[in-house]
Amino acid sequence: MNYEKIKKDLVSEIKLSENQARVFLLVVMKGKMSVSRIAKLSDMTVDEAKETSQKLVELGGFIDMPQTEYEAMHPRFTAVNMYRRMCERENIDFKKFSC
Numbered sequence: 001m002n003y004e005k006i007k008k009d010l011v012s013e014i015k016l017s018e019n020q021a022r023v024f025l026l027v028v029m030k031g032k033m034s035v036s037r038i039a040k041l042s043d044m045t046v047d048e049a050k051e052t053s054q055k056l057v058e059l060g061g062f063i064d065m066p067q068t069e070y071e072a073m074h075p076r077f078t079a080v081n082m083y084r085r086m087c088e089r090e091n092i093d094f095k096k097f098s099c
Helices: 003-013 018-030 035-042 046-058 075-090
Strands: 069-072
Touching (some): 003 018, 035 046
16 A cells, blocks of 8 residues: 555544654554654654654554553554544544444
8 A cells, every 4th residue: 555645544534643644654664663763763853753652652553662662553453443542532433344
């Protein structure tokens, strides 16, 4: 799939910010990393990267880990988890995906 399309979908469908979508995809593609590496690879300050990553933990995109390391959950689980939490934030009835 196209990176820009996925990022756009995360922003429009899951209501992530541009920075949150970019950081989420970075960690999904590169794996677990420190906040300083996230900052360097995403052209953010360490404080911005930490705040963005911590928000992704709250939104269900990252696993809550000790210190300043972050890791994404499995993409399928994350999609449902972040969608559920977005529904809660937006006060929308959560409906499971059906195939």
